[in-house]
Amino acid sequence: MGWLPEAVSTYADRIDGIFYLILVITGVIFVVVEAVLLLFVFKYRHREGRAAHYTHGNTKVEIVWTAIPALLCVLIGVLSIGPWLEIRNQANIPADAYAIDLTAKQFEWNASYPGPDGRLGTADDVIKRNQIHIPGDRPVVVTLRSEDVIHSFFLPEFRVKQDAVPGMEIPVWFQATRTGEFTLACAELCGTGHTRMGGRLIVHSAEDFNAWLQSEGAGPPLGPRVAEASAEDIPDQEASADVPSERPVAVGTASPSTDHDHP
Ligand SMILES: [Cu+2]
Numbered sequence: 001m002g003w004l005p006e007a008v009s010t011y012a013d014r015i016d017g018i019f020y021l022i023l024v025i026t027g028v029i030f031v032v033v034e035a036v037l038l039l040f041v042f043k044y045r046h047r048e049g050r051a052a053h054y055t056h057g058n059t060k061v062e063i064v065w066t067a068i069p070a071l072l073c074v075l076i077g078v079l080s081i082g083p084w085l086e087i088r089n090q091a092n093i094p095a096d097a098y099a100i101d102l103t104a105k106q107f108e109w110n111a112s113y114p115g116p117d118g119r120l121g122t123a124d125d126v127i128k129r130n131q132i133h134i135p136g137d138r139p140v141v142v143t144l145r146s147e148d149v150i151h152s153f154f155l156p157e158f159r160v161k162q163d164a165v166p167g168m169e170i171p172v173w174f175q176a177t178r179t180g181e182f183t184l185a186c187a188e189l190c191g192t193g194h195t196r197m198g199g200r201l202i203v204h205s206a207e208d209f210n211a212w213l214q215s216e217g218a219g220p221p222l223g224p225r226v227a228e229a230s231a232e233d234i235p236d237q238e239a240s241a242d243v244p245s246e247r248p249v250a251v252g253t254a255s256p257s258t259d260h261d262h263p
Contacts, residue, residue, distance in 0.1 A: 008182065008203075009158035010139075010175045014083045016159065021079065025072055093173045096226060097141040098134065101125075104144070104151035104164040107193030109184060111142075114219035126218040130199025132184060135209035138225045139175040144168075152188035155201055161187055176203040 007013055086092055101112040101120055111132045115124025134140045144153050144164040151164045153172060162172045186197035204212055210221035 005156045005183075007157065007159065008177050008180070009155075009160065010177060011083060011087055012157075012159040012177075014086075018076070018080055018083065022076060025076070087173075090171060093141050093171060094139040094175075097139040097173050098222065099141050099143065100132070100134070102132065102142045102144050102153065102164070103147060104153070104186070104190075104197075105147035106149065106191045107186070107197035109153075109186075109197070109199060113213070113216070116217070116219060118219045126216050128216075130184065132199070132201045133209065133212050134176065134201065134203055135206055135222060136176045136179045136203040137206040138222075139173050141171050141173040144170045144172060149190050150188050151186045151190050151197070154185040154187035155182060156185065157182045158201075163188060179203045179205050179208075 004016055004019065007016060099114075099120060103110045103112070109130055109132070111128045112120060112125045113128070113133075114120050115122060115126055117124055132142075142153070144162060145168070146164040146166045148166065150166070152161060153164055154161045155174070158174050158176070160172060160174050162170060164170065180203055182201045182203065184199040184201045186194060188194075190197065206222065206224070213219060213221060
């Protein structure tokens, strides 16, 4: 089914799977409910001489129509836990993600890149308005802030949507699956200029991204992406028993960037 925008992040397909699951469940229920409604409208229509039948309820039927939706909600919740933890659990933000800051205000997005000192949050940061440039060969972590009201960082093609809340720093990570230009929008009604609040997210190849950094006078070029730690990289002592997990654990490397010290 091609009803959604092109999916260009590594986790977009899993989110789409949940969307479609919910669509199928609610779609089937919708059709059944409307069919029964029409049937009853016809079957119990007014007829001369037929007295109305009064009922005070049916406990069995009420238990069934409460239990089924409750079980469906639990099912959807269980199936969502995996993607939720992968995407939202801050411990799962890839350790080598390229970090930028993104500040929302009425009505624009300002993206900050490390300047020549390679650090975010310093005076030499490079700031771009309504344009986010990212490298396509590695994950990116965007730390969201808002200067005024609640906005919502929305990248439809990436299936990324996260509120930017005044007073909070909220990290969001994603990784592109191809280069190109994509939609940047605000998904939270934030004032009269809300509909104009948007721009472009540009995914560059690794080389192009470094060229872009240079052309903007921004931070040092990115090195080649280091492959994710494999079992061989883990010292023998730790390679035993409790360590092997599917993905490298990023404990402590990706806390909300209050220190602005991402490499
Ligand atoms: Cu907004």
